[in-house]
Amino acid sequence: YYPKVRGEFYTKxxxxxxxxxxxxxxxxxxxxxxxxxxxxxxxxxxxxxSVPMCPKHTALKETTAQFTCDTGASFLEPVILPEKCxxxxxxxxxxxxxxxxxxxxxxxxxxxxxxxGTKDWWSFDERSDKNNWFLGQSVKNRIH
Numbered sequence: 001y002y003p004k005v006r007g008e009f010y011t012k013x014x015x016x017x018x019x020x021x022x023x024x025x026x027x028x029x030x031x032x033x034x035x036x037x038x039x040x041x042x043x044x045x046x047x048x049x050s051v052p053m054c055p056k057h058t059a060l061k062e063t064t065a066q067f068t069c070d071t072g073a074s075f076l077e078p079v080i081l082p083e084k085c086x087x088x089x090x091x092x093x094x095x096x097x098x099x100x101x102x103x104x105x106x107x108x109x110x111x112x113x114x115x116x117g118t119k120d121w122w123s124f125d126e127r128s129d130k131n132n133w134f135l136g137q138s139v140k141n142r143i144h
Contacts, residue, residue, distance in 0.1 A: 005032040005055040007085035014079065016067055023065035023079070030055040030085035037087075041095065052090045052114065059084035090114070 012027035032055035040046035065079045093114045 021069035028082040053087040054090040056088040057082035
């Protein structure tokens with residue numbers, strides 16, 4: 001069983017000029033189940049990562065919308081509208097290769113986004129926001 005992505009088109013009203021002008025356009029809503037994919041990523045040596053994928057707009061087109069104002073005046077303006085749904089990463093993420101001694105974890109620093117690594121000992125569940133759990137585990141997992 002593989003999760004499927006589907007899209008449904010809806011009518012949407014968009015506004016300009018302090019909500020005094022509007023245009024009716026076609027909008028696309030994407031539906032489907034979240035899934036994880038495993039890929040090998042990185043420039044130096046490939047690190048296996050697990051990336052959460054969600055149904056999203058992945059193709060957009062620029063078109064022209066006709067806006068009509070409360071005064072009766074109209075104007076044309078370019079708008080960008082979605083036209084296709086497919087799987088894309090759910091959000092920003094990062095990974096750290098096995099060979100890295102990443103000092104960014106020191107102190108108050110942290111990476112933004114979700115962690116996409118696949119090693120069990122990199123789980124965020126086992127480290128608090130302020131605790132540098134990563135460095136402690138690097139010693140524990142060292143081969144002697």
